[in-house]
Amino acid sequence: MASDNGDDPAPLDEATPSLGEADLSQISDAAFTLWENIHSTREELKKKKESAGKLFSNEVSDFLGVAKSDWGWSSNMFYNDNGFYLMHLLDFLDREFTIQVQTNYKTNSVSYVDIDEHVGIRYKILDLGRGVKHSLPHSAVFFIESEGGTEKLVLTLDSSSVNPYENELTEGQIIYDSIEHQEQSFWDRFREDFYANGPLKGERFGADLRLLDYDPNLGMDDIILDEKVKLSLEKNIAGFIRAIPALERAGHRTSRGIMMAGVPGTGKTLYCKILLNMVDLTTIYVTRARMSKGLTLKHIYRLARKLSPSLVLIEDIDTVGGMDRRAIEDEGNLGSLLEILEGIEPNTKVITVVTTNYPQHLDEALRNRPGRIDTFINIEVPNREQRREMLKGMTSDVKLAADIDWDELVKLTKGMTGAYLREVVASAILTFTFNCQDEEVILDNESLIDACKESRERMEKSKVDITYEKMPELEKDDKQAWG
Structure with missing residues (x-):
């Protein structure tokens, strides 16, 4: 068959040159080289990934001088008061250790070491009240060493919150160079120092763990009270504070409860504000609103004991809830407070001052029981x-x-x-x-x-007639249970 141009087609063996052995060898070498390069790249990526995954572990082990299998560690959770804890933690590190390295990792937990890389330290803004705000680290790693190099530790901080303004939960973790050193608890030493020298010692703060705004210029000249009332308040608060050493030597308890009662507007709140200036004690101010955002009564008194000598001011205790067993609504606060004020754990050097507009709303076991409330002071309307x-x-x-x-x-x-x-x-x-x-x-x-x-x-x-039911007689078992 003739082609379009009239020429016969060339023979096949002449149109397509054959591949020789040399050509096949070159193709084989190129393919092998390509495969080798791909394999090498994969191995390098794998090694980099493995190396990255061990970055945190490797650097911690290098610093401590032991393998990860020999580490010991302990954790501590900072809850609502972690703002003050974090503040003091940095101060504690600065006083007791030398910080060799401050850094952070994408994953800085002992439990998770998948893919690590160095990242910046993350901070959170903590509003502590009274206009005091601090930017404190909530995700960071500190490589620390005691004086003389006798102790090396790694401290990690990791917050569960992604909101820089939240201060709900931060986990602190200390890594030791051996499991045995775990018993020498860093956190025990830190907590002891926190209660002895921390930012809450000698401070005035609320049950919501926020610093109180108060007028430092207020004094007894700013309030007009009956002279007998003034004398009783001075004796049972300032006088009691001065008497604590003598009471200790005599083997008497060093806790005291004072109840101030009077109709609204008689100066109870003003006196509490003045009291913030009169006594040089750690003072915890408790109201229903502050309790709803912060600590329970049990936690408040646990803190008061650790920060003693201390003063707990409970304003308008009749509004706290659950303070009268006759009430249908019982929030459990009565039983808690009765146990706290005269329970197994003594409130050594803790003074409690409560105010109320309606003492008749309070349970008899609270308002008429020395050992819980020792002194009842009635503030009358001015004469x-x-x-x-x-x-x-x-x-x-x-x-x-x-x-x-x-x-x-x-x-x-x-x-x-x-x-x-x-x-x-x-x-x-x-x-x-x-x-x-x-x-x-x-x-x-x-x-x-x-x-x-x-x-x-x-x-x-505004006057209304209010008739209060008479306190029902208690059964014998109830009297024993409630005192």
Whole structure:
């Protein structure tokens, strides 16, 4: 058959050259080289992966001088108060050890060493209250050495939280050079130092473990109380603190419970604020709101014992819940507090001050039982002379007209608490500024008398008749159980 161009096709053996042995040899060598390169690359990647997976283990073993199989380790969890723990942990390391290396790994746990690489130390911002904020490491590794090199340890920190503002849980792990050294617990030494020298020692903080905002200038001159009440408070708090050494020598317990009772507005909260300045003790301030965000009563007193001498202030204890066994709702706080105040574990050098507006709402076993509550102090509404002194003090920074009739004002404010008296003065100032455009406030007798009448009307409207059931008689077994 003729081709398109009219030429016959060339023979097959002439159109396609054959492969010689040399050509086949070259192809075989190239294929082997390619396979060898691929295999080598895979082996290198495998070795790199294995090496990366052992980065943490290798560096720890090199530092400690022992294989991983000989490590010993112990863990410690920092819960709600880990902000203070972490603060002190860094201080403890700085005082007791030399930090040789600070670093971090993608995986820095003894249990997980899959694929490691060095990464940056991760920090969390901790709001400790009173405007105090700290940026502290929550994922880091510290290679530390004691003075003289007698002890080498590796500390790892790892937080379960990815939110830098959360401070719920951080795990600390100490790696030792042997299992035997695990008994020489780093964490025991740290905790002992924390309670003796840590940031909570001598501080004023709430049950939510946040530092308290308080006025350091408040003093007893800022409150007007009956002289007998003042004397009783001073004797049972400041006087008791001074008597602790003598009580110890005599073999008596060094804990005390004081209950301050009175209608709202009589100065109980103000006295507690003053107390923060009066006593140089670790002070834990407890309210229902702070407890709902923080520690339980058992944890509060456990902390108070470790930080003693200490003061526990429980404000409005009748609102904490579960403090009356007659109540349908029982949150278990009554049993906890009764056991805490006079249980197996003594509250050595712990003073408890509780306030209440309604002592009749509290269980008899709490409010009338020395050893739990030793002293009951009733704060009455201010008398005639106290009201005069309070009104003059509350208007001392305001210009007064010459016609002020203090006797009439004192008469009109009979039965009013300090809170109502403050409202009288505030209302009079408000009325003056509303009616006059003058920048300078000048209170006259009429403005103050009108304010007294308004407060009196409010008092009368707010009164309600409340009948309390009589405490039921307890069975013999109940009396033994509850004291």
